[in-house]
Amino acid sequence: MHTIYVYVLDTLADWELGYALAELNSRRFFKRDAPQLAIKTVSYSKKPISTMGGVEITPDCLVDDVVASKTSTLLLPGANTWNDPHHAAIVEKAGELLSAGATVCAICGATAALADFGLLDARPHTSNGPGFLTMVSPGYKGSALYRDEPSVSDGGLITASSTGALLWTKHIIECLGVFQADTLESWYEYFRTGESEHFFALMQTLPSGDGC
Known part of the structure; x- marks a missing residue:
């Protein structure tokens, strides 16, 4: 069993998690022998949070419940509230996860939180444009490894x-x-271009009866 931990916090940017959660939860395009996944929302308290879109989410578990192992993946979405000191615990946990060989996936404002903790100083990464992390994270020392790309995957770190x-x-x-x-x-x-040829190609990769 592989556990996907989704950190939730007030003003969470709904769209940034949309593709990932929809596909990982629905399993609609999974291969036959795909591993089983458990998706759990996590936060610093069990108090419900409100996303940027106004959706209320009650966390399933707390930061201390996150298991640092190779079968764990942590998703860190963007939000306008990453400066809240309550979130330091999940950033520290992200460091533990990376050290344990787990996968940490950060997008938008969450990359700044990792930069503040020094987790981007020694690994290729990206964020909201060149100079962004230097501007918002005074202690950031990873500019030489910054890649001006929409997303960068470096082993267990995906930004x-x-x-x-x-x-x-x-x-x-x-x-x-x-x-x-x-x-x-x-x-x-298909989702990048919207061209129907890729949709039909997608359907042809699936066993008969699968898909949407």
């Missing part, structure tokens, strides 16, 4: 800009190994 959610999701799915390679490529090209 993205606020507009990079689609490629970020592709990298997450690829890391988890739950799609066939041709399924993932057709899925990505």
